Amino acid sequence: MSDLIRKTAAELAGLLASGEVSSVEVTKAHLDRSAAVDKAVHSYLYQNPESALASAAEVDRARAAGEKLGPLAGVPIAVKDNLTTTDAPTTSGSKILEGWIPPYDATVVAKLRAAGLPILGKTNLDEFAMGSSTEFSAYGPSRNPWDLERIPGGSGGGSSSVVSSFQAPLAIGSDTGGSIRFPAAVTGTVGTKPTYGAVSRYGLIALASSLDQVGPVARNVLDTAMLQDVIAGHDPFDSTSLPESLGSMTEAAKKLDIKGMRIGVIKQLSGEGFQAGVTARFNESLNLLANAGADIVEVSCPSFEYAIAAYYLILPAEASSNLAKFDSVRYGMRVEPNENATIERVMAATREAGFGPEVKRRIILGTYALSSGSYDKYYGAALKVRTLIQRDFDAAFAKADVLVSPTGPTTAFKFGDKIDDPLAMYLNDIATIPANLAGIPGMSLPNGLAVEDGLPVGIQLLAPAREDARLYQVGAWLEQAHENIWGKRMIDFAPELEVG
Ligand code: GLN
Numbered sequence: 174m175s176d177l178i179r180k181t182a183a184e185l186a187g188l189l190a191s192g193e194v195s196s197v198e199v200t201k202a203h204l205d206r207s208a209a210v211d212k213a214v215h216s217y218l219y220q221n222p223e224s225a226l227a228s229a230a231e232v233d234r235a236r237a238a239g240e241k242l243g244p245l246a247g248v249p250i251a252v253k254d255n256l257t258t259t260d261a262p263t264t265s266g267s268k269i270l271e272g273w274i275p276p277y278d279a280t281v282v283a284k285l286r287a288a289g290l291p292i293l294g295k296t297n298l299d300e301f302a303m304g305s306s307t308e309f310s311a312y313g314p315s316r317n318p319w320d321l322e323r324i325p326g327g328s329g330g331g332s333s334s335v336v337s338s339f340q341a342p343l344a345i346g347s348d349t350g351g352s353i354r355f356p357a358a359v360t361g362t363v364g365t366k367p368t369y370g371a372v373s374r375y376g377l378i379a380l381a382s383s384l385d386q387v388g389p390v391a392r393n394v395l396d397t398a399m400l401q402d403v404i405a406g407h408d409p410f411d412s413t414s415l416p417e418s419l420g421s422m423t424e425a426a427k428k429l430d431i432k433g434m435r436i437g438v439i440k441q442l443s444g445e446g447f448q449a450g451v452t453a454r455f456n457e458s459l460n461l462l463a464n465a466g467a468d469i470v471e472v473s474c475p476s477f478e479y480a481i482a483a484y485y486l487i488l489p490a491e492a493s494s495n496l497a498k499f500d501s502v503r504y505g506m507r508v509e510p511n512e513n514a515t516i517e518r519v520m521a522a523t524r525e526a527g528f529g530p531e532v533k534r535r536i537i538l539g540t541y542a543l544s545s546g547s548y549d550k551y552y553g554a555a556l557k558v559r560t561l562i563q564r565d566f567d568a569a570f571a572k573a574d575v576l577v578s579p580t581g582p583t584t585a586f587k588f589g590d591k592i593d594d595p596l597a598m599y600l601n602d603i604a605t606i607p608a609n610l611a612g613i614p615g616m617s618l619p620n621g622l623a624v625e626d627g628l629p630v631g632i633q634l635l636a637p638a639r640e641d642a643r644l645y646q647v648g649a650w651l652e653q654a655h656e657n658i659w660g661k662r663m664i665d666f667a668p669e670l671e672v673g
Contacts, residue, residue, distance in 0.1 A: 196229035196247030216335035220294035246289030269527030279376020296331025326356025351605025358580035358631020369612035373408035381491035398422035425642035437573025450623025493539030580631035
């Protein structure tokens with residue numbers, strides 16, 4: 174395995190800045206790694222070697238010419254396939270968009286290009302980002318590099334597996350109910366869902382617009398922070414984009430100080446329903462924090478009991494409306510029935526063939542929840558619960574600067590374990606969904622391996638809206654404390670994965 178692919182993005186940036194390596198070399202090393210392992214891992218739906226190498230060569234030229242470059246210039250990245258790219262198909266994991274090449278770049282993609290990050294390709298996801306395992310991708314699942322028989326989390330399992338199998342140092346994900354954080358937890362990587370509105374959603378194929386947020390994925394906290402700094406910022410093309418800057422996450426990740434920090438343990442997100450090894454590692458980290466002078470307090474969020482029910486009404490409601498535009502007229506697939514091809518029949522046949530089972534399930538659920546007889550009973554009630562959850566967070570943040578919980582109830586499960594049981598799949602989101610309902614930032618970072626199965630466990634940090642910097646400050650401290658104990662990074666315990 175080439176040395177370059179094991180380096181962090183910050184290390185690569187240093188080598189690039191000092192001229193020790195070129196971006197073309199770094200980009201090639203990652204493309205070679207993909208050639209060796211992606212048949213087995215299947216992180217990518219599409220790879221773009223020519224375009225990535227051309228961007229890399231352009232950064233190398235600019236650097237040689239003495240032009241001023243951003244801190245991550247020349248460091249390659251992979252992008253989740255629900256963000257539009259003009260030089261690569263964008264499918265959102267669905268057959269209905271197969272082969273569609275968007276006419277514009279997502280703002281995040283445009284920012285990556287402007288900052289000189291070569292885009293290696295587009296990563297796999299559950300169809301329209303609905304799922305927790307990538308098993309709902311219309312193009313087949315991605316695999317977890319720690320154990321190829323297990324899920325890499327979802328929906329962003331392509332982005333989590335691409336960084337954990339060393340095919341890219343950085344990736345972009347999207348998080349509507351945990352799709353950045355849960356995949357990070359089960360692959361031993363770091364992922365952040367920024368404050369709602371901190372990163373532009375322009376060019377993100379919408380799942381549920383009031384919950385969706387684009388965010389960074391990497392193998393350590395500093396890299397994640399540097400990437401958030403590249404992609405964050407106001408965007409006039411996104412009406413929910415925050416006007417103000419949230420400050421430097423990179424600086425926050427360098428503080429390494431948690432003395433006096435009040436850490437709130439969410440009572441409702443522990444104990445029953447959580448795998449023993451997940452809980453054990455969680456408690457160990459609480460001890461680490463306490464011993465270093467943080468103040469551990471318990472907080473109660475009683476409305477979290479209804480979070481999954483509320484989310485699985487609000488999300489399908491919004492999704493049923495967002496997905497109405499896939500009608501065979503404007504984008505992608507078009508299926509014409511042999512006879513009586515009226516516009517309604519063409520639309521119906523196209524949607525029947527183009528959408529998979531989970532997408533159909535949610536469209537039906539959402540359409541029902543919004544129908545006139547049910548609107549108040551279901552959608553209206555869910556919105557009330559959403560407000561109660563926001564109030565729970567307000568009360569908790571009056572007592573604590575940062576809240577913590579395990580990221581997911583279990584380590585990576587096996588393919589097939591939950592696919593036929595939608596409720597079991599949904600329950601998986603218990604710890605991640607509340608942050609989306611409240612619009613607050615959340616991060617998952619490696620928290621050791623579970624004793625019973627040797628698989629990665631994640632710890633989730635949550636902060637009040639706009640206080641993303643706290644996640645990076647506490648996260649970087651905890652990561653350092655862990656590495657001092659383990660003697661190496663958690664990702665370095667992962668199997669080598671030298672497969673053909
Ligand atoms: N598991 C969640 C769901 O299926 C995750 C969605 C997401 O964050 N994109 O809705």
